[in-house]
Amino acid sequence: MARKMWMRGTVAALSATALLALGACSSEQAPAAEGEETTSDDGGETEEAGDELISIGFSQVGAESGWRAANTKSIQDTLTADNGFDLSFSDAQQKQENQIQAIRSYIAQGVDVISFSPVVETGWGPVLEEAKAADIPVILTDRAVDTEDDTLYESFIGSDFVLEGEMAGEWAVEQYDGEGYQMVELQGTTGSAPAIDRKEGFADAIAGSDIEVIDSQTGNFTRTEGKQVMEGFLQKYDEIDLVFAHNDDMGLGAIEAIEAAGMTPGEDIKIITIDAVKDGMQALADGKINYIVECNPLLGPDLAEVAQKVVAGEEVEKRIVVEDKTFDQEAAVEALPSREY
Known part of the structure; x- marks a missing residue:
């Protein structure tokens, strides 16, 4: 996957403490300290299959709303081993410090791609610099970060x-x-x-x-x-x-x-x-x-497509805007029977 493995090893050694710290973030994250919640088609993966999958670490804002639950489901349902992914997932419980710890743990693991939905816009420079130094591409979903250096992430997928x-x-x-x-x-x-x-x-x-x-x-x-x-x-x-x-x-x-x-x-x-x-x-x-x-919370398919292109070394759009609709009462009545979320 054209990844700089020697650089990853160096960063992994420097980031070992961050990986150990992730287990203390929250009760929900504690089991994930050994690798977060890893999605695969049979509940576990063989070493051979794992070598062929795109490993992606995703840090979610939390579970604060029905929208967020639908967004999480879309990501977890899409980034499966059947679709070519090894997903490590963490819930930040709406705390930026938890997300930063999660991202550092993914750097230490040497994943192929890091993705997250930022709790807030500011304060991401140092950890994104660490991911860039480790040659691990970052994809933002749902929410943007406030930075003048747009080389710190590959793409931002979300609504306007x-x-x-x-x-x-x-x-x-x-x-x-x-x-x-x-x-x-x-x-x-x-x-x-x-x-x-x-x-x-x-x-x-x-x-x-x-x-x-x-x-x-x-x-x-x-x-x-x-x-x-x-x-x-x-x-x-x-x-x-x-x-x-x-x-x-x-x-x-x-x-x-x-x-x-x-x-x-x-x-x-x-x-x-x-x-x-x-x-x-x-x-x-x-x-x-x-x-x-x-x-629209169903960002999983877009994230999968962008991650595949980034790992393959292909160009991706810096900003991918999701199409949103509007609803009055009549439109809601019509849409509800087939609503996915």
Whole structure:
């Protein structure tokens, strides 16, 4: 695979402590210290088969939402031995330090490819430099990193988060401009690319309208925190007309808080979300959410294709944008029966 094995050996020796440290990251990661969760067609791999497979280490953000669960499933279902891969998978539990430890462990193992979905945008320079020094290509999925040196990664596969925010905001203006709506915003994880970009896109789209953003707080992309933040908004403000949630799970949490307050979500308070996972789509079909912008989580096939090309020494696109759709109630009803996630 045209890999510099002597360099890997040197880096592996220097990174041995990082490999040992990974087992202490979390209870979920402890079993993975001996090689993470390795996917193969028969639950284990022979030495001969392993030599022919593309070894790839993947560090996932966590399991904070239905979107993330669908994204993980797509990756694990695609990067199998049957498809030519030996996958080592780790869950960072939404902690950057866990991801950095995982990446260093993959460097120590000498995998062919490293891939991850960054918890936040900043702070990746040193570990990506280590991967580059080890001649191990890095592929970003879902979220980008903030770096001026784009040689630190081969490709970034994911949605255009700014565009998602713009599509949500444009619909809000089409439907509600002129009504004097007061809006609250449930932001994603502070510092993460989707939170930053969706907020920017939505704000740009509603600029010049009479939709007023009266408060904006992070719900950390989780249903529980979305509910808690919405409860606080309802206690703080006498009038809320519209909620913009950066993902479905926070929107679903907001629904719980609105219903507990004796109001009807989708009617008394309108709700716009991003993701379009099944739970969110069902709430949209039921009229509890008013509009959803899709963020496609099925990135496994794209990741597999890019990894194969990179290992083969082929050129790949630096930015691969996933196509996203939009859904109103009628479209959700039509799409649900065949929805994959």
